[in-house]
Amino acid sequence: MKRIIVMAWAALLICLAAIAPAQASFEAIGPFSVESRDNGTFVLTDGIGRRIHLVPRGQKPPPGVEEKNLVRIPVKSVATDSWRDTSLFLALDAIDKVKAVTGKPEEWIIPQIRDGLHNGSIVSLGQRHGMDYEQLVKIKPDVFFTWDESMIPMLDELGIATVVTNTDLARDLDTQIRFVRYLAPFFGSFKQADQYVAKVRAVLEDIKAKANGVAAKPKVIWGDVYSKRVLVEPGNSWAAQIVQAAGGNYLFNDVAGDTCLEIALERFYSSGCEADMMITYRTPRQGMATKARMKATNITIAGIKPLSVGKVFYPLQHYSQSADKLDEILVDLAAMIHPELYPGFELRYFVEMPED
Amino acid sequence: MKSVRAIWALLGSAALSVWLLLGLVTVLCCGYYLFEVAPSLYEPLNRLLLWDWIVSYGWHNLSNTWWFLLFLVLLGLLVANTFVCTCQKVAALARHGAKGSRLDFTLRFSPHVMHAAFIIILASHLITYVLGLNAQNNLVLLGKQSAIPGSDIMVRLDSIKSDIYEGERLAFLKGRALTQEIALSLISPDGAVTRKTLAYNSPIWHDGYSIHLKNYYPKAKTSMPRRPYANLIIRRDPGVKTFFLGTAVFAVGLLAYLWQALRLHRQRASREALA
Numbered sequence: 001m002k003r004i005i006v007m008a009w010a011a012l013l014i015c016l017a018a019i020a021p022a023q024a025s026f027e028a029i030g031p032f033s034v035e036s037r038d039n040g041t042f043v044l045t046d047g048i049g050r051r052i053h054l055v056p057r058g059q060k061p062p063p064g065v066e067e068k069n070l071v072r073i074p075v076k077s078v079a080t081d082s083w084r085d086t087s088l089f090l091a092l093d094a095i096d097k098v099k100a101v102t103g104k105p106e107e108w109i110i111p112q113i114r115d116g117l118h119n120g121s122i123v124s125l126g127q128r129h130g131m132d133y134e135q136l137v138k139i140k141p142d143v144f145f146t147w148d149e150s151m152i153p154m155l156d157e158l159g160i161a162t163v164v165t166n167t168d169l170a171r172d173l174d175t176q177i178r179f180v181r182y183l184a185p186f187f188g189s190f191k192q193a194d195q196y197v198a199k200v201r202a203v204l205e206d207i208k209a210k211a212n213g214v215a216a217k218p219k220v221i222w223g224d225v226y227s228k229r230v231l232v233e234p235g236n237s238w239a240a241q242i243v244q245a246a247g248g249n250y251l252f253n254d255v256a257g258d259t260c261l262e263i264a265l266e267r268f269y270s271s272g273c274e275a276d277m278m279i280t281y282r283t284p285r286q287g288m289a290t291k292a293r294m295k296a297t298n299i300t301i302a303g304i305k306p307l308s309v310g311k312v313f314y315p316l317q318h319y320s321q322s323a324d325k326l327d328e329i330l331v332d333l334a335a336m337i338h339p340e341l342y343p344g345f346e347l348r349y350f351v352e353m354p355e356d
Numbered sequence: 357m358k359s360v361r362a363i364w365a366l367l368g369s370a371a372l373s374v375w376l377l378l379g380l381v382t383v384l385c386c387g388y389y390l391f392e393v394a395p396s397l398y399e400p401l402n403r404l405l406l407w408d409w410i411v412s413y414g415w416h417n418l419s420n421t422w423w424f425l426l427f428l429v430l431l432g433l434l435v436a437n438t439f440v441c442t443c444q445k446v447a448a449l450a451r452h453g454a455k456g457s458r459l460d461f462t463l464r465f466s467p468h469v470m471h472a473a474f475i476i477i478l479a480s481h482l483i484t485y486v487l488g489l490n491a492q493n494n495l496v497l498l499g500k501q502s503a504i505p506g507s508d509i510m511v512r513l514d515s516i517k518s519d520i521y522e523g524e525r526l527a528f529l530k531g532r533a534l535t536q537e538i539a540l541s542l543i544s545p546d547g548a549v550t551r552k553t554l555a556y557n558s559p560i561w562h563d564g565y566s567i568h569l570k571n572y573y574p575k576a577k578t579s580m581p582r583r584p585y586a587n588l589i590i591r592r593d594p595g596v597k598t599f600f601l602g603t604a605v606f607a608v609g610l611l612a613y614l615w616q617a618l619r620l621h622r623q624r625a626s627r628e629a630l631a
Contacts (some may be wrong), residue, residue, distance in 0.1 A: 026412050026416040028397060028412075031400075033413075045400075129581040129582050149493065150495065152493070154583070169399075172396075175396075228527040229528045264528075
């Protein structure tokens with residue numbers, strides 16, 4: 001009997017040993033993953049589960065890998081339609097690799113992009129929904145980072161590798177922090193990525209430590225009000241998780257799904273009546289300059305507490321192009337939730353919405 | 357030879373079944389909590405083959421995924437245990453031969469038929485997760501075509517029609533799609549075209565492949581300008597026929613068991629009436 005048990009364990013260990021060398025390193029970053037292999041290649045999973053092979057220049061790609069799923073590293077030129085991803089290239093010291101973006105120069109806050117668009121070193125591909133593919137073909141970037149999966153067939157035809165950085169489920173806080181490690185292999189900027197992650201994590205720990213000593217937990221909702229609909233950040237999102245970490249009570253914790261998830265007006269109203277604070281992505285640029293305007297937009301939810309006695313915050317224009325300053329954004333959010341813990345602090349990425 | 361006999365005896369033990377089932381319950385209880393901690397580690401099981409998941413997410417996150425790997429080992433042992441027990445019992449039944457009627461003798465095999473079905477059903481899942489195809493994100497633009505992975509069949513997106521909600525009662529739904537009809541043409545290498553319609557809850561089957569709708573655009577009467585497209589999940593489940601066979605065998609075993617139970621009940625009742 002003992003011999004059988006020993007044999008069974010030996011068989012199990014042999015199986016495990018067979019698995020062990022199969023991969024040198026594998027890191028799951030939410031729905032993304034980075035698998036680094038001994039020969040210097042990487043296999044990445046993008047936001048919708050596609051596998052992208054990163055192969056050093058001059059090295060033969062693995063057999064069976066299609067050109068459309070192959071990126072030569074380190075990349076020399078990048079195109080993107082994402083503000084958030086572009087700002088992360090700053091953290092990776094790779095902003096000079098950006099050769100094409102969508103949008104006009106005045107829409108860009110990042111000086112390198114704005115200047116590049118002005119002096120012609122970076123090409124504007126027009127608007128996201130009507131991209132200038134001729135310009136894109138001229139640039140022929142090594143890789144295109146996009147949030148829009150419908151770009152894939154067209155870019156496949158043009159022979160440009162596509163990486164979808166959007167996900168079906170909202171990104172959680174850990175993914176938001178470590179996403180930079182997903183981008184690092186494209187540029188070989190591993191050190192910068194590690195420094196970024198360490199910096200943001202240290203700030204997060206500090207926020208948690210400060211919030212630990214506070215008994216009162218302000219009730220927070222994060223959502224966008226439209227004339228007939230309301231969208232919220234679900235409980236699985238980084239937004240909800242930072243509210244919790246900063247000592248707040250996020251009232252949509254029971255809601256799960258994609259970022260900016262539509263929920264029933266009744267549900268929004270019921271939580272809104274309890275909330276002390278609301279954060280919204282709707283800003284004066286989209287015609288939502290005051291609480292009075294928000295009440296008039298959707299009269300059904302006009303009675304929620306943040307629109308009367310509570311506070312409403314919205315992000316400033318540079319917020320969406322500041323992913324490289326995630327640590328500062330987190331501190332802003334923490335200071336909004338517990339201002340007494342951050343005396344004299346001035347918000348840098350958010351502003352309070354006026355009454356009228 | 358002695359060792360083989362000892363293993364055979366151990367695998368055929370009823371005590372082992374009890375311990376394995378207790379082990380499975382314990383492991384699944386642990387899994388319930390560990391899954392809640394990091395559900396994103398398990399989500400890729402929807403698109404990866406089992407082995408690919410084990411050597412990536414499974415192996416590199418053992419602090420969370422150990423329960424799943426242990427679950428697979430225990431399940432494998434339970435299958436071996438069931439197989440050996442069934443063989444031993446069937447052999448014993450065959451050795452003793454028919455004591456009553458031929459029908460009684462045949463019906464006595466019914467529990468073992470169900471055990472065999474259990475093994476077939478688990479094997480079918482293993483076949484699908486080890487040898488199947490689960491190609492996510494096959495995007496096709498309107499009027500364009502794309503190849504079905506691993507085959508020469510092309511799929512073309514012919515049209516996208518949505519049934520739009522025009523009522524007033526659900527304001528948030530107004531102008532948005534209630535149902536959809538995604539018209540596809542499946543083009544064989546010889547040029548033969550098969551036209552089929554796809555929707556979220558109506559996948560289509562073609563030449564051993566099943567095609568499911570993952571996403572499409574546009575979904576509303578007035579939408580942000582974007583290219584119309586359909587995102588398809590293309591699957592091939594080589595285990596599906598085995599699964600249906602297993603289910604059919606299980607149904608036969610269950611009916612036979614029920615028949616036997618009714619016959620025994622009736623015989624007992626008539627014996628009591630005579631007494």
